[in-house]
Amino acid sequence: KAGVTQTPRYLIKTRGQQVTLSCSPISGHRSVSWYQQTPGQGLQFLFEYFSETQRNKGNFPGRFSGRQFSNSRSEMNVSTLELGDSALYLCASHPPIDGELFFGEGSRLTVL
């Protein structure tokens, strides 16, 4: 069974640009969550999608947005990038019934 797949794994952007990250959940998982990991703030919840609807949202500015498609794949977008957005962005999928989160390997974003 394939795991959670995130693309791209690494990317470099400059301030003011925007970026889109992609996440393919485990087959059969309809819930996808996104987390930001930085050395200073640690792991922080960004948002969660289920059946194409955002169910929960963390405390991040509106520059951070996401969406989920009918096949459960999810994307997150960060607009007007700032240096502080440099981070590892982790996606996790969740099975239909109670169970653990399965994390991808992450997309490492560097903003110059």
Place this chain on the structure above:
Amino acid sequence: GNSVTQMEGPVTLSEEAFLTINCTYTATGYPSLFWYVQYPGEGLQLLLKATKADDKGSNKGFEATYRKETTSFHLEKGSVQVSDSAVYFCALSERQRAQKLVFGQGTRLTINP
């Protein structure tokens, strides 16, 4: 709001030593508690979990007991191996919101042969 505080690292031990990584939490209601592990260059993997008071989660020789009276979920292992070197995260989730985890700051563990 909910929060998790865990022992600051880094922690360096010799192989076969006893490991304890402390974790305490603040939460309303009755959260579920987790330990996740992150190996270099990888995402997070669930190590163990407990969903109610006095539950003991265990996996790969690691154990943690959900202590409601002390709001703690300390991670222990009797004899660590070099392959246990990683970053360990304590986390909690509210009931019915299993996808929204609140993490501690992480503890980097290095095991020397």
